[in-house]
Amino acid sequence: MKQILQNVRNGDLSIAQLPRPQVQPGHVLVASRCSLISAGTEKSARDLAQKSLFAKAKERPDQVRRTLQKMRQEGIWTTLQQVREKLDDPMPMGYCSAGVVIACGDGVQDFKPGDRVASNGSHADVVCVPKNLCAKIPDGVDFDQAAFTVLGAIAMQGVRLSKVTLGETVLVVGLGLVGQITVALLKAAGARVIGTDLDPAKCELAKQMGATEARVGVRAAEVETLTGGLGADAVLITASTKSNAPIELAANAVRQKGRVVLVGVVGLELDRRPFYFREAEFVVSCSYGPGRYDPQYEEGGHDYPAAYVRWTQQRNMQAVLDLMGSGRLDVSPLISHRFAIDEATKAYDLIEKGEQPYLGILLDYPEAGSSRLANTISLKTEAKSGSIGVSCLGAGNFARMVLLPRLCQLADVSPQVICSAGGGSAAHVGKKLGFAAATSDATTVFNNDSTDAVFVITQHHQHAEQVLSGIRAGKHVFVEKPLCMRTDELLEIEAALAASPNDTPIVMVGFNRRFSPAAVAVRNFLSNIIEPLTVSIRFNAGAIPADHWTQDDELGGGRIIGEACHAIDLATYLTGSPVVRVFAESIGGPLAPQITDDQCFITLRHANGSLSNVAYLAGGDKACPKERVEVIGGGRVAIIDDFRVAEGWFGGKKRKLWKGGQDKGHSDELVAFVDTIRRGGEAPISWEDLRSTTLAAILAVQSLREGVPLDLLGWEGATSVSDEFIKMAG
Numbered sequence: 001m002k003q004i005l006q007n008v009r010n011g012d013l014s015i016a017q018l019p020r021p022q023v024q025p026g027h028v029l030v031a032s033r034c035s036l037i038s039a040g041t042e043k044s045a046r047d048l049a050q051k052s053l054f055a056k057a058k059e060r061p062d063q064v065r066r067t068l069q070k071m072r073q074e075g076i077w078t079t080l081q082q083v084r085e086k087l088d089d090p091m092p093m094g095y096c097s098a099g100v101v102i103a104c105g106d107g108v109q110d111f112k113p114g115d116r117v118a119s120n121g122s123h124a125d126v127v128c129v130p131k132n133l134c135a136k137i138p139d140g141v142d143f144d145q146a147a148f149t150v151l152g153a154i155a156m157q158g159v160r161l162s163k164v165t166l167g168e169t170v171l172v173v174g175l176g177l178v179g180q181i182t183v184a185l186l187k188a189a190g191a192r193v194i195g196t197d198l199d200p201a202k203c204e205l206a207k208q209m210g211a212t213e214a215r216v217g218v219r220a221a222e223v224e225t226l227t228g229g230l231g232a233d234a235v236l237i238t239a240s241t242k243s244n245a246p247i248e249l250a251a252n253a254v255r256q257k258g259r260v261v262l263v264g265v266v267g268l269e270l271d272r273r274p275f276y277f278r279e280a281e282f283v284v285s286c287s288y289g290p291g292r293y294d295p296q297y298e299e300g301g302h303d304y305p306a307a308y309v310r311w312t313q314q315r316n317m318q319a320v321l322d323l324m325g326s327g328r329l330d331v332s333p334l335i336s337h338r339f340a341i342d343e344a345t346k347a348y349d350l351i352e353k354g355e356q357p358y359l360g361i362l363l364d365y366p367e368a369g370s371s372r373l374a375n376t377i378s379l380k381t382e383a384k385s386g387s388i389g390v391s392c393l394g395a396g397n398f399a400r401m402v403l404l405p406r407l408c409q410l411a412d413v414s415p416q417v418i419c420s421a422g423g424g425s426a427a428h429v430g431k432k433l434g435f436a437a438a439t440s441d442a443t444t445v446f447n448n449d450s451t452d453a454v455f456v457i458t459q460h461h462q463h464a465e466q467v468l469s470g471i472r473a474g475k476h477v478f479v480e481k482p483l484c485m486r487t488d489e490l491l492e493i494e495a496a497l498a499a500s501p502n503d504t505p506i507v508m509v510g511f512n513r514r515f516s517p518a519a520v521a522v523r524n525f526l527s528n529i530i531e532p533l534t535v536s537i538r539f540n541a542g543a544i545p546a547d548h549w550t551q552d553d554e555l556g557g558g559r560i561i562g563e564a565c566h567a568i569d570l571a572t573y574l575t576g577s578p579v580v581r582v583f584a585e586s587i588g589g590p591l592a593p594q595i596t597d598d599q600c601f602i603t604l605r606h607a608n609g610s611l612s613n614v615a616y617l618a619g620g621d622k623a624c625p626k627e628r629v630e631v632i633g634g635g636r637v638a639i640i641d642d643f644r645v646a647e648g649w650f651g652g653k654k655r656k657l658w659k660g661g662q663d664k665g666h667s668d669e670l671v672a673f674v675d676t677i678r679r680g681g682e683a684p685i686s687w688e689d690l691r692s693t694t695l696a697a698i699l700a701v702q703s704l705r706e707g708v709p710l711d712l713l714g715w716e717g718a719t720s721v722s723d724e725f726i727k728m729a730g
Helices: 039-049 053-059 061-074 076-087 149-162 177-188 200-209 220-226 245-253 272-278 313-326 341-353 397-408 424-433 442-446 460-472 487-499 517-525 559-575 666-679 687-706 723-729
Strands: 002-007 013-017 027-037 090-092 097-104 116-119 126-130 134-136 169-173 192-197 213-216 232-237 254-262 281-284 335-340 360-364 376-378 388-393 413-419 437-439 453-456 476-479 507-509 534-540 579-586 599-606 611-617 627-633 636-641 645-650 653-659
Touching: 002 039, 002 341, 013 341, 013 424, 027 116, 027 341, 039 177, 039 341, 090 424, 097 126, 116 149, 134 313, 149 177, 149 232, 149 254, 149 313, 169 177, 169 245, 177 192, 177 200, 177 232, 192 200, 200 213, 220 245, 232 245, 245 254, 245 272, 254 272, 335 341, 341 360, 388 397, 388 442, 388 666, 397 413, 397 424, 397 453, 397 666, 413 424, 413 442, 424 437, 437 442, 442 460, 453 460, 453 666, 460 476, 460 487, 460 507, 476 666, 487 687, 507 687, 517 559, 517 627, 517 636, 517 645, 517 653, 534 559, 559 579, 559 599, 559 611, 559 627, 559 687, 579 687, 599 687
Parallel strands: 169 192, 169 232, 192 213, 232 254, 254 281, 335 360, 388 413, 388 453, 413 437, 453 476, 476 507, 534 611
Antiparallel strands: 002 013, 002 090, 027 097, 027 126, 027 360, 097 116, 116 134, 376 437, 534 627, 579 599, 599 611, 627 636, 636 645, 645 653
């Protein structure tokens, strides 16, 4: 399929050939028929992308602070590489689309294949959209009009926040697409509308859309005159400018106790006095309405009950379409240009050059055909030769910035197929790293005859199923932590391994710390000790939002299962013994944050009598080094400081065990995995250790809930898997 992408580094646009996305749970797959270019928003995105790196930094000082902090923690070179990768990431353009449903994901009952819908899909032949960001197109409304739905919802949310009632007078400042639709909605609501813009043609168009009066450079005194000395009951600012002029006009034009709603983007150096003396309300409208940017609503598909939130973003979208269906909202006068998707760059050139007036620019798409629905594409790159074919599920930040570049540099590796649910990131990363094909269909990876090993670098809730698919397909599997999130999944994976033939595939989890030079040096330093050790591992993990997917029990499993497992595995490696008991406690009390699991201590007892303590702490300052490891026993002390240095004390003397740039073992773990596939022999991490670490992380969360220590050996299935279960799984 074709999709319009923008290079974030320089603003260049391309019409890329990508795999068709797979429909996801709670999502709707839509074959586009028409999409609308939101000229203001999309031009702003291009303008920012075309700026120099220094100018970009001035626009986003928050990102500069994060980059400087990352440099202090991970080094200048590593950070610059990651910044370059991020800037090289293509950005899909567009968010106003209309088309026909071709598939529905699990949990979607509101829509059926064949339904005509409007959505916030990007400019692409096929889009996968959350169900709460779709609305059905009524009979009689064509795709051209329906493509305006999202902009209509933005305008409608502004109108709702203005609390306009029948007969009131409203000033609309800025008469672009959103401003024109705002005028029409206010007219439909029975309001008297005054409009103003710098463009005389847009003022004339506003009159056609329903404004009583619209002129260039309307002043507050004129609004007062037009309202019999009262002033505007409400002012909606739909302009896009850095100037403070719109907010100054609004403050002086609104009546006493009136309402000012900011829908667009303008300068916000507010003068308190006019708002104070008028006691006027000022509110900033958030996009399409309630639910916007709420992952539970948008991605999770959880609707707000209408009794409590009458107008969500989806209900706003549907209301706009219903007004179109009844004939009370006609956006056809706003259409100025039309291009086929193949000629989309001409549309953006029109906006960029500004040589002729434009307003609503539509992109048309052909009806869906087999070529548009292909979920696998050849990347037309000569696959790197190598004895071991590798394919990958997942093309997110960690995959493309950390793991895959290291993997694809190995001499024995031949990259085959890379997969992502949307297809776009797989194609982008695949081209850069020399993969032969990109796909959105995971089965293509498992069915690929040239693939010897599958790398699973997806969201945590997908790991268990994808590991099982790899085992059953006879592929070696490298899965980024965690191996799985539940004990039943662990049992099923173990059963699948037990039921596989003699040439059992290697399963490895990305517990990279044990492969770091610092950890290896400490292990060697302690190798002659036969008595139990004590290990203390502190993670200054840093806070992440409570609504981040890793904090979600269903998607990420929480940060103990998702990241503290690294420390559990490292403790297992340093002590040379698996965990047999776990106890965990976290912070609490009335002043505790919403998430407390990521501020906890986990105590681990190992089979050889060693004792470990993992302090996984998200309440600190990220400027402090993230990880510190201390091992004491047998008259020796060893310390790893953020995997930059390892030191040891023995016989009254201090010695340097290792020192270098921060190295957490990512490269060495890949070398170990690939070498084992090539040469045979024992897996780089034994199944006993993988199983122990995974189970300890899962039971640590259970210990938090129950407040008691939990024995791994007392867990059903911990010592062996029953023959009956193996038969069932096999």
